Each structure stands twice: as C-alpha cells, then as structure tokens.
Amino acid sequence: MQTVCCICSQIGDTQPHMYVLSTRLDEVKGIGSALFAKLQRRGYTTVKDLALAVPLRYEDRSQTTDIADLAEGQLITVRGNITHARNFYKGRRSMQSATVSDKTGVVKLQWFNNPHIISSIKDGEEYFVSGTYNAKYKSLSQPTIERVFDRHGEKKENIHTGRLVPLYTTTIPLPQGTQRRILKEILNHLRIPTDLELEQMRLLEALNEIHFPTTADHVVAARERLALEELLTLIGRSRAIKKKWKELHTAPQFTIPKNHTDTIPDSIPFTLTGAQQRSIAEILGDISKNVPMNRLLIGDVGSGKTVVAGIACNLIAEQGQNSALVAPTKILATQHAQSLAKMFPHLPIALVTGGRKPLTIPTKPTLFVGTHAVINQLKHITPALIMYDEQHRFGVSQRSAALELEYMPHILTMSATPIPRSLMLTIFSHLQLSVIDEMPAGRKPTKTWLVPEKKRESSYHWLADELLTNKAQAIVVCPFIDPSEHLAFENVACATETFATMQQFMQEQHPELRLDLLHSRQKKKEQKSTIEALYAGEIDILITTPMVEVGLDLKRASVIVIESAERFGMASLHQLRGRVGRANQQGYCLLFSNAHNMTSKKRLETFSKENNGLKLAELDLTNRGSGDLFGTTQHGFSNLQFADWTNLELIGKAQKTFNKLPKHWKPLLREGVTQQADNMTLAN
Numbered sequence: 001m002q003t004v005c006c007i008c009s010q011i012g013d014t015q016p017h018m019y020v021l022s023t024r025l026d027e028v029k030g031i032g033s034a035l036f037a038k039l040q041r042r043g044y045t046t047v048k049d050l051a052l053a054v055p056l057r058y059e060d061r062s063q064t065t066d067i068a069d070l071a072e073g074q075l076i077t078v079r080g081n082i083t084h085a086r087n088f089y090k091g092r093r094s095m096q097s098a099t100v101s102d103k104t105g106v107v108k109l110q111w112f113n114n115p116h117i118i119s120s121i122k123d124g125e126e127y128f129v130s131g132t133y134n135a136k137y138k139s140l141s142q143p144t145i146e147r148v149f150d151r152h153g154e155k156k157e158n159i160h161t162g163r164l165v166p167l168y169t170t171t172i173p174l175p176q177g178t179q180r181r182i183l184k185e186i187l188n189h190l191r192i193p194t195d196l197e198l199e200q201m202r203l204l205e206a207l208n209e210i211h212f213p214t215t216a217d218h219v220v221a222a223r224e225r226l227a228l229e230e231l232l233t234l235i236g237r238s239r240a241i242k243k244k245w246k247e248l249h250t251a252p253q254f255t256i257p258k259n260h261t262d263t264i265p266d267s268i269p270f271t272l273t274g275a276q277q278r279s280i281a282e283i284l285g286d287i288s289k290n291v292p293m294n295r296l297l298i299g300d301v302g303s304g305k306t307v308v309a310g311i312a313c314n315l316i317a318e319q320g321q322n323s324a325l326v327a328p329t330k331i332l333a334t335q336h337a338q339s340l341a342k343m344f345p346h347l348p349i350a351l352v353t354g355g356r357k358p359l360t361i362p363t364k365p366t367l368f369v370g371t372h373a374v375i376n377q378l379k380h381i382t383p384a385l386i387m388y389d390e391q392h393r394f395g396v397s398q399r400s401a402a403l404e405l406e407y408m409p410h411i412l413t414m415s416a417t418p419i420p421r422s423l424m425l426t427i428f429s430h431l432q433l434s435v436i437d438e439m440p441a442g443r444k445p446t447k448t449w450l451v452p453e454k455k456r457e458s459s460y461h462w463l464a465d466e467l468l469t470n471k472a473q474a475i476v477v478c479p480f481i482d483p484s485e486h487l488a489f490e491n492v493a494c495a496t497e498t499f500a501t502m503q504q505f506m507q508e509q510h511p512e513l514r515l516d517l518l519h520s521r522q523k524k525k526e527q528k529s530t531i532e533a534l535y536a537g538e539i540d541i542l543i544t545t546p547m548v549e550v551g552l553d554l555k556r557a558s559v560i561v562i563e564s565a566e567r568f569g570m571a572s573l574h575q576l577r578g579r580v581g582r583a584n585q586q587g588y589c590l591l592f593s594n595a596h597n598m599t600s601k602k603r604l605e606t607f608s609k610e611n612n613g614l615k616l617a618e619l620d621l622t623n624r625g626s627g628d629l630f631g632t633t634q635h636g637f638s639n640l641q642f643a644d645w646t647n648l649e650l651i652g653k654a655q656k657t658f659n660k661l662p663k664h665w666k667p668l669l670r671e672g673v674t675q676q677a678d679n680m681t682l683a684n
C-alpha cells in the first residue's frame, strides 16, 4: 500500500488527463480492474458515485502539537523529522518503528505488518504524524504519516494529516487512505462542463470542499450547494414529468353526470363532508379527460378517503372498466374490500392476495383490491384507475410496474402524511392535490394523555372500566416484539412482555377481560384467527406492534395505549391514534414513556394537545431544531441525500434559482435523486 504521495505524482505521469462525472472508475488512475470490480459490486461505478459519497465526518488534524505538550490518550498531530525507520521481527510478527522529533522532544512511532511504510520514509525529512499518544511508552501506535514537502521541496497539499481529514463509511470497499488519494486524484482532474455560476460556490468547488475542506464553514456551504443542486434536479424532474404528462392522451375517458352528487349511491350510510365532495368533483373532473390523472389525495386519518376513492371506482365500473386499489398490508386490503362492499353493494370487488399466477379476470367490470400482488397483475387487470393507499409505504419498483402497461392509467395516491403546500407547489408540481381538511360530523377528537409511570396501575383500572362499561376494545402498541438485546433499547417496551404483565394484572383484577397478542412473527394462521376474533369482538385488549398503524378499522375500539411512545415519530403516533373512536364514540390515547430528555417529553406533550395532523406537521416545521418530529422515515419522500424537506428557505431559494437557470442547464445529480420524483408518480 502506498502511504505517502498522491497517486499521480508517484506514477510520475505528466500526460494531462481529465475526468467527468460519468467517467467509469476503472479509467481513474490508481483503480485497477480488481478494485473496480469490488467497487462496482457495492454500487460505485462512476466518478460521480465516489464524488457524492460524502464523508461521514471529519477528523481535525489541522492543529499540530509540540511533542513536549503531548498528553496521554489524545489524538494529536505533530510536525517533525522522521529518522531511524526500520523493519524488524518480534517473534513471527513483522514490526516497523521510527522516531519523530521536533524542537521540543522525541516520540517513537510503531506499526505492525506495514513494511511498505518504511521504504516510503525519507530519512530526516519533515512529516506530519497523526495518531493517539501513549504516554507510558512515549509512542504513537499505527500513526498516519504524510510528508510536509513534495519531491521538489514545495509545500504539499496534504490530504491525510495537517488539516480537516475526511472519514468515509466502511461500506465503500477502500481503506480510508486509499479513498482519500483516489478522491484527490479525481478532484484534481475533474471537469464539470455545465457547472453553473450561482450565488453559491460552483459545484466543482463544493465537491472539493466536501472532501478536502478548507474550514468547517466551507463544509456547511458546500453541503448547501449540493442540497441546492439536488432540489434543482427534483424541480427539473417534476416539471419535465408535468410537461410529458400533459402530452399523454392515453387514459380512458369517462362521462361524468352534470351534478356530481348523482354519483353518490344511496347505500352510503352517511352524508359526505364538503371536503369529500370537493375531492370527488376534482377526481371526476380528471377522469373525464384522456390526459391521465396524477393526483394526490391528502386527508387526516379518519377523514374518509376510502369512500372518495370508492365513488370513482363505482362510476368507472358502471362504465365498463376495471380499477385497482393497492394497500400496504393484507389486513388493510381485506378491510378495504369489506367496507367498500358495504358502501357499494353493486360494485363487484375482488380481493387479490399473493400469488403470481395470472388472475382470472371476471367478465363484469371489477374493483381489484389487494397488496402488491395487485401490481403484479396489472397487465391482466388493465385498470383505468390505479389507487395507492398510504403512499409512503410503497417502494419505487412496485410503483413503476404500471409503466409496463400499453396505456397510462389514471393514478390516485392517498396519504395521511401532510405535505406542506409550499413543497407541493415547488417540488412536486407535477402532482395535482386534493385535500380533505374536514372531519366527518360528530367525530370527537381523541383525548390524549401522557401517563406517568406511577399511574400505570390506576390507568389499567380506568381502562378496564371503560372497556366494560362501553363494551369497547383497546389496542396496546409496543415498539418491539421481544426484549432487545441492545443496551440502548433496554427500556423499550416489547409486546410479549407487556402482554404477560397485563395478562397477569387483568386476571387478578378484571378477569372478565380477554387479552390477546398479535405480531408479525406469529404463524400467518395464528395472526389470521386473532384478527378474526378481534373483529368478532372476542378480544377486549389486543397487545401488538406498530403493524396495526394503518391496518385496523375496529368500530368498537375506543382506547389506544402506546408504550415507549418516544420511539415513534409524530406521524406514526397520529396514525396510531386514528385507530380509535372511529364510530363517533369518544376515543382515548394513553402514552407511556420513560424518556427523560426534555425534547422527547415536550414533543409528546405537544402531541397530546394537538389533534390535527396538518397542524402537527406545521409545528414540526416551526420547531426545526427540536429534533426529528416527523422522522424522515415517516415521510413518503425520504430519500434525499443532501437537502432537508423542512428547510423551506432553501426550497424557496431553489425555486427562484430554477426559474433563472439558462436553457442549457442539465441536472447534474440525475440518477441519484430522480427516484424521489418518480416515487411520487408513475411516469418516466
């Protein structure tokens, strides 16, 4: 292994060469075919892949310490002359040693199994030496060394020592030193022909500052530049989709009655809210055209998205075509099929679960409801409309399946995840938006309490009383199935233990209550019979995991207990809370948490006072420093590498910049982020 110089100076090549972002890594000096194969296996194929693999962190080796001032255990960098470099054996172990001295003292250097290092050292030359100091032996073990001056006596640009040094993730199959050298080689010869002069630094400079920063502030500025580039790419992508989409004239067209309330069948047992009716009108307006609909239907948990979707399907079936509803879980798919069958008794519904065998398609126009199994069958179903429920659960690959169709169907994506309007307008402009911002009349806000641990027993008595008096059901949710072996998760509640303790308590105190346990590691059969018993009202308290987050529509459920509530994102908590009080009875949400830090407590208190999902999202935005209220994994669009959805300021800046971009502008980060836009749509 070469330890000292940059690759090009070692090779002594004077031929000018250059790289662009799309250059394959095997064309980069210092990467042979074996190394390239390894990199490729991990997904690093082009210069861009490595250049965008930003450091995990930086080690500050910029300050040098006088040898006289070294202290035990400190990670230090000294600058001095290395002498006495030698190889020797200790038993069968190959060892290397040297000494480094400055004006104030001498320190021993030691390596194991690293004979190359000795041959690379020029005796008496000046080096930066970084490592951890051992005071007892007055030595540094396995230090990183790097010459201060190059062959010509010029001050070298250091990459391993004497500066902020980047440290990379170990998923890149390169030793840290090699990676730094390769990146230096790449960045020294990289050209970005379409690099734009913006208010910010150029992209090339940003990449240089990300890997080899001048100062910590430069890292911040560089990251912002990359974030901006990422947002510009997304905006560009979204606009392109929007344009292309408008040119499509492939979708089946339907005739819509003048008065859209005529599409609402009498079998629906309630009056639709104004917001539901407005959404229906918007959706029907879309499917009356042959330009495929690409609409997002957002509404808080329990706002009644299903019936809105059902009305579209019903009309489509009446006019002779199929539609498909894709749900994230089997439980949810089954429930959709059942509740839609009740509301639309004349609509043929087929439940599709599992299996890749071609479906037998009924002759009557049908609504197909299922999990991703439906997606596998799209070619057979040829739906006029595809609906995705709880869109944040879907991966890209599943969604792009519709692209294989010979026509473009109408697409409706339903989500309870509130997406700030500014984001929608700026970044996802290719999607139309319908918002159900009104709850069905009579719906009572769920009362939410943060219960201190010392009141656990009394809350159990209260729970028993509530269930017995109102013939109600309760759901208890724990983050884990089993106790975690990780120390960090020692106090996190798990379903099996909670079930055991609650079972014991209730048997002694309220033996008439029936408890059961449901989790994903149980046999499918067992899960199925538990769910059936639950719907049949044979279970009073269900102890389970977040698997029920979007899955249960129990009319009699009035209490949800969330254990270790601090472990859940706001969006998840809100989803869970939406599982109770669904038939206009008073719902209760009890939060237990043994988190002691103020941020978590405050977050849960905020949550217990606010019942509106959109408001919670806004609070999340205004409380930015306060942590990850809507943890990124909760979002339907989380795979951003640099930008941050909550940074509305940068998003605004990106929009302004985008509008000023010259015609020849091309998104430079293309593949990396475009998944994002695709994730929100099916177009390509």
Ligand code: ADP
Residues within 6 Å of the ligand: 270, 271, 272, 273, 276, 299, 300, 301, 302, 303, 304, 305, 306, 307, 416, 440, 441, 553, 582
């Ligand atoms: P979500 O938007 O969370 O998917 P659902 O569509 O599951 O909500 O509706 C929640 C419950 O509210 C269902 O039981 C549904 O039948 C009922 N519902 C929907 N719309 C209304 C309404 N306008 N009035 C009364 N109940 C309604």
Ligand code: MG
Residues within 6 Å of the ligand: 305, 306, 389
């Ligand atoms: Mg729903």
